[in-house]
Amino acid sequence: MIDTDIHVLIDPEQLLTYIEPGQREWFRSRGPGLGLPDYPWAHPVSWFRDDAEHAPGKAPTTSVGAIQRQVLDAYAVDVGILNAADGLAIPLMPSAYRAAALARAHNDWLRDHYLEQDPRLRGAIVCPAQDPRAAAEEIRRCAEDKRFAHVLLVGGSERPYGEPRYLPIFEAAAECGLPVAIHSGGEGIGIAASPGGAGCPTFYIEWHTQAVAGSIMAHLVSLLCHGVFERLPNLRVLLMEGGVAWLPGMLWRLDTNWRALRVEVPWLERKPSEVAREHISFSTQPLEHTDGNDQLFFEMLAAVGAPDILCFATDYPHWDFDDPEYMLRRLPDSWRDQVMHGNAASLYGDRLGLVAA
Amino acid sequence: MIDTDIHVLIDPEQLLTYIEPGQREWFRSRGPGLGLPDYPWAHPVSWFRDDAEHAPGKAPTTSVGAIQRQVLDAYAVDVGILNAADGLAIPLMPSAYRAAALARAHNDWLRDHYLEQDPRLRGAIVCPAQDPRAAAEEIRRCAEDKRFAHVLLVGGSERPYGEPRYLPIFEAAAECGLPVAIHSGGEGIGIAASPGGAGCPTFYIEWHTQAVAGSIMAHLVSLLCHGVFERLPNLRVLLMEGGVAWLPGMLWRLDTNWRALRVEVPWLERKPSEVAREHISFSTQPLEHTDGNDQLFFEMLAAVGAPDILCFATDYPHWDFDDPEYMLRRLPDSWRDQVMHGNAASLYGDRLGLVAA
Numbered sequence: 001m002i003d004t005d006i007h008v009l010i011d012p013e014q015l016l017t018y019i020e021p022g023q024r025e026w027f028r029s030r031g032p033g034l035g036l037p038d039y040p041w042a043h044p045v046s047w048f049r050d051d052a053e054h055a056p057g058k059a060p061t062t063s064v065g066a067i068q069r070q071v072l073d074a075y076a077v078d079v080g081i082l083n084a085a086d087g088l089a090i091p092l093m094p095s096a097y098r099a100a101a102l103a104r105a106h107n108d109w110l111r112d113h114y115l116e117q118d119p120r121l122r123g124a125i126v127c128p129a130q131d132p133r134a135a136a137e138e139i140r141r142c143a144e145d146k147r148f149a150h151v152l153l154v155g156g157s158e159r160p161y162g163e164p165r166y167l168p169i170f171e172a173a174a175e176c177g178l179p180v181a182i183h184s185g186g187e188g189i190g191i192a193a194s195p196g197g198a199g200c201p202t203f204y205i206e207w208h209t210q211a212v213a214g215s216i217m218a219h220l221v222s223l224l225c226h227g228v229f230e231r232l233p234n235l236r237v238l239l240m241e242g243g244v245a246w247l248p249g250m251l252w253r254l255d256t257n258w259r260a261l262r263v264e265v266p267w268l269e270r271k272p273s274e275v276a277r278e279h280i281s282f283s284t285q286p287l288e289h290t291d292g293n294d295q296l297f298f299e300m301l302a303a304v305g306a307p308d309i310l311c312f313a314t315d316y317p318h319w320d321f322d323d324p325e326y327m328l329r330r331l332p333d334s335w336r337d338q339v340m341h342g343n344a345a346s347l348y349g350d351r352l353g354l355v356a357a
Numbered sequence: 358m359i360d361t362d363i364h365v366l367i368d369p370e371q372l373l374t375y376i377e378p379g380q381r382e383w384f385r386s387r388g389p390g391l392g393l394p395d396y397p398w399a400h401p402v403s404w405f406r407d408d409a410e411h412a413p414g415k416a417p418t419t420s421v422g423a424i425q426r427q428v429l430d431a432y433a434v435d436v437g438i439l440n441a442a443d444g445l446a447i448p449l450m451p452s453a454y455r456a457a458a459l460a461r462a463h464n465d466w467l468r469d470h471y472l473e474q475d476p477r478l479r480g481a482i483v484c485p486a487q488d489p490r491a492a493a494e495e496i497r498r499c500a501e502d503k504r505f506a507h508v509l510l511v512g513g514s515e516r517p518y519g520e521p522r523y524l525p526i527f528e529a530a531a532e533c534g535l536p537v538a539i540h541s542g543g544e545g546i547g548i549a550a551s552p553g554g555a556g557c558p559t560f561y562i563e564w565h566t567q568a569v570a571g572s573i574m575a576h577l578v579s580l581l582c583h584g585v586f587e588r589l590p591n592l593r594v595l596l597m598e599g600g601v602a603w604l605p606g607m608l609w610r611l612d613t614n615w616r617a618l619r620v621e622v623p624w625l626e627r628k629p630s631e632v633a634r635e636h637i638s639f640s641t642q643p644l645e646h647t648d649g650n651d652q653l654f655f656e657m658l659a660a661v662g663a664p665d666i667l668c669f670a671t672d673y674p675h676w677d678f679d680d681p682e683y684m685l686r687r688l689p690d691s692w693r694d695q696v697m698h699g700n701a702a703s704l705y706g707d708r709l710g711l712v713a714a
Contacts, residue, residue: 043618044618044620044621045618045620155555156555157555157556158556159555159556159557159559160553160555160556160557160558160559160563161555162559162563163559187554187555192555192556193551193554193555193556193557194550194551194554195554196517196554196571196575197544197550197551197552197553197554197568197571197572197574197575198512198513198514198516198517198518198544198549198550198571198572198575198576198579199514199515199516199517199549199550199575200516200517200550201517201575201578201579201582202516202517202519202520202579202582202583203582203621203622204618204621205582205611205614205615205618205621205622206517206575206578206579206582208614208618209578209582209607209610209611209614210571210574210575210578210607210610210611211554211575213574213607213610214553214554214555214567214571214574214575215554215555217554217567217570217571218553218554218555218556218558218563218567218568218571219555221558221563221566221567222555222558222559222563225558225559225560225562225563225566226559243606243610244606245605245606245607245609245610246603246606246607248602248647248650248653248657249600249601249602249603249606249645250566250567250570250602250603252602252645252646252647252648252650252654253566253567253570253600253602253643253645254562254566254567255646255648256643256645256646257562257565257566258562260676260677261400261401261402261561261562261565263401263402264401264560264561264562265560265562273648286610286613288606288609288610288613289609289612289613290605290609291609291612291630293605293609293660296605296656296657296660297609299653299656300605300653300657303650303653319617320617
């Protein structure tokens with residue numbers, strides 16, 4: 001089984017030692033958040049599982065030991081991909097220079113303190129997307145280590161990721177054979193645009209229901225309309241944690257508009273939904289709960305390419321963690337192998353080559 | 358048959374005569390757009406049907422004669438509800454004072470030049486939503502004329518419409534027995550927040566595919582989370598032109614989050630999807646084209662309350678106008694009466710009492 005979404009929380013003291021000395025004091029003086037933008041839409045109880053590891057001072061932590069105990073060993077996970085949790089917001093820092101320093105430190109820290117510690121672990125490359133050329137450099141630097149499995153971008157953004165300014169990031173990923181994972185989160189924080197599409201929401205429940213899905217929809221439509229996959233035929237994108245039940249409707253809308261409005265995007269020679277099916281995957285967590293409508297839901301997903309497009313994820317250690325056994329019970333029999341393993345194995349290819357037996 | 362969405366374009370010279378004299382010169386000096394915010398995401402060909410009425414100078418127009426010829430008479434429409442087209446953006450003008458003057462003029466102009474001209478026509482009340490107390494006054498003023506059928510808000514907004522600042526608008530509508538129609542459009546223009554949820558899109562096709570749907574999703578989730586329908590049990594909301602295929606997924610997400618996060622919205626004692634089913638309707642145009650998946654699509658809609666929640670709309674004279682005959686062919690037999698007539702008749706009640714035989 002492959003878990004495409006295990007989160008690592010920054011250990012500030014550890015991470016500070018990786019930051020270049022000339023910038024280290026600025027980050028230290030920002031406190032334990034290291035100057036990363038924070039969420040005004042806070043979870044009303046806790047962002048984390050009740051039984052997540054906590055430091056003596058009660059801050060949640062994600063040591064390798066906790067990840068082994070609560071994910072890898074608990075569910076016999078073959079490969080777990082580590083995505084930044086708080087570090088997801090690096091591309092939303094106002095300063096591209098600070099972001100570049102923190103991204104570099106985060107990647108090196110992840111390598112030493114996680115990837116080196118367990119052969120089942122793979123890592124996500126964080127990058128300063130505010131400065132796409134610098135981001136591309138960081139991607140190329142990290143990609144030499146085959147244990148980095150994808151490039152990580154965040155849902156919140158200044159502009160949708162099809163915009164030409166971001167092309168160097170996708171070019172670097174494609175050149176290195178790395179998928180780009182766009183993970184929901186960060187909408188409306190730091191330098192990100194207003195979340196949701198109708199102005200800032202009020203509650204976490206709104207933000208988590210609609211805004212985190214909306215950013216993923218916007219990036220999907222943007223990447224398809226700008227023809228990023230026509231430019232980079234081997235690029236693969238993994239959309240994470242923005243849900244997937246909206247996908248049939250959004251692709252129906254886009255195909256219809258493509259037929260009517262091709263004059264605006266003449267470089268799109270194929271139906272966008274066909275291009276999406278070849279280039280886009282979705283991590284499962286949180287796969288929508290449907291109140292008894294799973295049969296309908298799986299028909300909807302099949303209409304847009306499931307099971308081929310789904311990759312299992314737990315989202316450890318977040319509050320809405322999906323237990324693999326729950327997912328196995330829920331998925332149609334014939335989908336299980338692909339969703340739990342096959343699709344991610346195909347997506348990441350030789351980046352998973354070091355898997356322990 | 359009831360058409361819930363026929364658009365009227367401003368006739369600047371006519372409308373100027375309705376603007377209070379002290380403000381008239383400002384509007385006149387802004388040119389034919391009267392100072393309304395315009396779209397940077399312009400349709401690449403035309404926002405209008407090729408055969409729409411045009412003034413000699415080529416500007417599209419919507420005279421009563423054209424509406425009679427191309428909609429009411431052409432399809433034996435019993436009642437047509439007139440919604441502002443360019444006037445939809447009144448709540449997005451920077452000045453609430455200008456917006457109040459223009460809204461008042463628009464409502465009076467609509468009454469004289471349309472509602473008085475054909476007994477089949479009903480009107481939407483536009484209001485300065487920037488200043489909810491003034492908006493509520495305008496709603497109460499117009500509501501005395503029973504030919505005004507609903508209050509019209511625009512998809513683009515500073516904040517989602519569940520925010521308490523907007524409550525006076527919904528209170529006035531509920532008090533007057535008027536539904537509130539939230540019509541997609543205006544996202545990102547004037548004082549509206551950034552559209553789409555991940556920063557400004559580039560193309561009209563993106564804006565029309567995702568941003569116009571996103572604002573409607575955000576308002577729906579916001580109204581439900583703030584408990585607006587618990588406060589105003591007789592309020593009905595009609596969501597217009599933002600699509601509907603995303604609805605099952607969005608309500609599944611919201612119900613799930615309501616179960617987990619009720620501590621944040623303790624005033625919600627029932628599943629949000631149940632509340633939505635009782636209080637929310639959708640206009641059909643543009644009912645998603647599904648590339649041969651209509652059976653699946655109608656099952657999706659049935660899972661969230663269709664056919665009860667759908668009200669037919671043509672969106673005349675826009676480019677993606679839906680012909681009623683096309684809709685009749687497409688709908689399941691057992692849905693036709695409700696979608697084409699019954700649901701709107703129930704939504705508007707005695708506001709349609711003057712219908713010609």
